[in-house]
Amino acid sequence: MKRIYVQLLSAAAFISVFACCPAVAQSQAAAKSVDCAAIAERARGLTLAETGLSLKDLSITIAPDQEKRFLPARVALLEGPCADGVQAFRMSQFVFQDGAFYTAGLDGRLVHANDTAGLMHYWSGLFFNDHPEISQARFSMAANVGFSSKLDDAPLLRVGVWQAGDTWLVAAFIRQQQGYSVPVELLRSRQPIRSVSYFPSPDTNTGRLGLVVDGGKTIALVSLDWNHDAITRAMRAAK
Template sequence: MRIPFLALAATAALTLGLAPVDGSDARPSTVSTVCADPAQPGAFRLADDDNALARRSLKFAPKVMPDALTVLATQAVSGACAPALKAVVSDNMLFADGRIIGGDAVRGTVALRSGVSFAGSMLAASDPHPQGGPGRFVMAYRVGYRRIDGQLITNYVGLWRTSSESQVRYFSTKSGGGFTTPRPLLTSSVPLRSVTYFPAPDTPSGTIKLVQAGSGTTRVIVLRWSHPGIFG
């Protein structure tokens, strides 16, 4: 018996163990990730950026339904702590040393959030994850749950990296153990550091946030993702 998709609670989370923060495939980072205090004025800011430019860097998978993925916003990241940004969920931002800040990074009104933990929602590269397929697994983020024949199934959106692009795919756990075969969602010609998800209330949809790290630039790309029935 199947029950409808269950959205995540609003308090979601992250872990460390992501890819090198410069967006490289396997080489050690040559970008400094030293960040004295991301909550200090001027250390970290977001500003509206060009949606069209971001959209050109993304390619949606052929089987993605029209309007299932929409770029809502693009934000340029500036400040000394920009190279250390790992991932963003809602208004919480994770940095390379594990610190999390939250608040309005556009206005610069942010503060450290010591009570926020993202560890329960993310698969790191060292965790069990789908094997095979092109690219190197970087991380995955939980989308939600469903129940099949009494078994709890977890749905994920994940990030893989090849020598030429970053690939975002979605997959689930299997009732007998292991994972389903990941299916493509989008690719980015600019390296991605992470992909995360924040659910909309009571609907199989939510917000994807990509941290995109080009040559000397960092962006946060925000997409709306509608996925009714996509996980099977």
């Protein structure tokens, strides 16, 4: 798989997010003093920390027929008194449940992004609700695999999250005007997956999936390099 990514963010910032960011220790008193409802204040104390955790440690399994399409995951933990509010991440950018955006600096600390116009365009919208059905599973959200968020006649590849009992699954599907393709399961998790995002690679049918995994006391951020060439070729054939 080619691993050449469009660096809309600086290479240094990317490396700092998942390779060199030590957690900042906080006292219980300091944690209690943070007002997580205040958009600017909640960033205080939020940091990213590298971990040696694997998918197995997080109770995540890749679908057997998809294992060759993924490279080993990279896992970071979002730490701080307001970490529970994160909804999704894409590279070093984060969106919280109330829609507020943050970016990770070189030191791994999150900073509120005041000008969100560019970020909204960069994310191609946030989440999508239209989806195919999966038997005995409840749909949560979906994200585009690509830049366009317009509903037109062209097929569009997306990835989504479903909950089936006490298991969460991520699947890819093709959205068309006349309906949806049968979802292709990519992975399953025994811990809640809040969201999935996608960051594309140029000129190849590869990119990076970002999963927010809710471990209860911790929020794990999982990055997976994904080769979706077969699915994309099927999408093009469906035009």
